[in-house]
Amino acid sequence: MSLTESPLKFACFVTGTDTEIGKTLVAAALIHGLVKQGLSVAAMKPVAAGTMLRQGRVSNEDVDTLLAQANVPLPDDLVTPYLWHEPIAPHIAAAKAGQVMAVEVVLDAYRQVSMAAQAVVVEGAGGFCVPLSDTQDMADMARALGLPVVMVVGLRLGCISHALLTAEAVRARGLSLCGWVANTVDPDMPYQAENIQTLQARLGAPLLGVIPRLPNADPALAATYLDFSLLPK
Numbered sequence: 080m081s082l083t084e085s086p087l088k089f090a091c092f093v094t095g096t097d098t099e100i101g102k103t104l105v106a107a108a109l110i111h112g113l114v115k116q117g118l119s120v121a122a123m124k125p126v127a128a129g130t131m132l133r134q135g136r137v138s139n140e141d142v143d144t145l146l147a148q149a150n151v152p153l154p155d156d157l158v159t160p161y162l163w164h165e166p167i168a169p170h171i172a173a174a175k176a177g178q179v180m181a182v183e184v185v186l187d188a189y190r191q192v193s194m195a196a197q198a199v200v201v202e203g204a205g206g207f208c209v210p211l212s213d214t215q216d217m218a219d220m221a222r223a224l225g226l227p228v229v230m231v232v233g234l235r236l237g238c239i240s241h242a243l244l245t246a247e248a249v250r251a252r253g254l255s256l257c258g259w260v261a262n263t264v265d266p267d268m269p270y271q272a273e274n275i276q277t278l279q280a281r282l283g284a285p286l287l288g289v290i291p292r293l294p295n296a297d298p299a300l301a302a303t304y305l306d307f308s309l310l311p312k
C-alpha cells in the first residue's frame with residue numbers, strides 16, 4: 080500500500096430522527112461489531128455539545144462512549160473538531176463562544192481519520208438538519224463527507240413522519256440511506272410492530288435491526304440486535 084492510499088473499507092454517517100434517541104448507542108454498537116469483525120475502527124463525533132470533568136479531563140459523554148468501542152487512537156481534535164461546553168444547539172454554543180463552525184474543518188479531520196482506519200463511524204449531533212452556522216448545517220456536513228447514512232429511528236409516537244422527512248432530506252442531498260435502526264425510546268409505545276412495518280414499507284432502505292429498551296445502554300448488547308451483513312461492503 081502506498082503512503083497516500085486509504086485503508087478504508089467502510090464508513091458511515093449516523094443520523095437520527097431527533098436528539099436523545101439512540102444515535103450514540105447505535106454508533107457505538109456499529110463500532111463494536113466492526114471491531115469484532117477484525118477491522119481497525121475509528122470514531123468521530125465532529126460536533127459535540129455538553130462537557131463534564133472526568134478524571135481531571137474535559138470530556139463529552141458521546142465521545143467517551145464511542146471511543147470506548149473504537150480501536151484506533153486519535154488526537155481529540157480529529158475526533159471532535161468542535162466541542163462546546165453547554166448541552167445546547169451547537170450553533171448557539173458556537174456563537175456564544177464567538178466562533179463559526181465550518182464543514183471544511185470537519186472534512187479535513189475526516190480525511191486524516193480515514194487514512195488511519197479500515198472503518199470510520201461518524202455520529203452527527205441532534206437531527207439531520209441541525210444548524211452549524213448561519214450558512215451551513217449538519218446535512219451540509221454529511222454531504223461534504225459523502226458517506227452512506229445510517230438513520231436511527233427513536234421509536235415513539237411521532238417517529239414515522241420524522242423518519243420519512245429525514246430519509247427525504249438525506250436523499251435530497253444525493254446521499255445513500257444505507258440502512259436504518261429502530262431503537263426503542265418508549266417501551267410502552269402502542270403498536271410498535273405496526274409502526275416498524277409502516278416504516279419498512281416506506282423507507283426503501285434495509286432495517287438493520289430493532290433494539291429493545293435495554294437494562295443499560297450497552298453497545299455490545301445493542302450490537303447483537305443488528306445485522307451487519309446488511310451494511311454495504
Ligand SMILES: Nc1ncnc2c1ncn2[C@@H]1O[C@H](COP(=O)(O)OP(=O)(O)OP(=O)(O)O)[C@@H](O)[C@H]1O
Nearest residue numbers: 098099100101102103104204205263291292293296
Ligand atoms: N435502547 C436503549 N435502551 C436503553 N437506553 C437507551 C436506549 N437507547 C438510548 N438509550 C439511552 O438514552 C439516552 C439517549 O441516547 P443517545 O445518547 O444514544 O442519544 P443520541 O441520539 O445520541 O443524542 P444526541 O443528539 O445528544 O447525540 C442515553 O442515556 C442512552 O444511553
Ligand SMILES: C[C@H](N)[C@H](N)CCCCCC(=O)O
Nearest residue numbers: 098128166167168204205209
Ligand atoms: C446537546 C444535545 N445532546 C445535542 N448534542 C444537540 C442537539 C441540538 C438540537 C437542535 C435542534 O434541532 O433543535
Ligand SMILES: [Mg+2]
Nearest residue numbers: 102103141202
Ligand atoms: Mg449522541
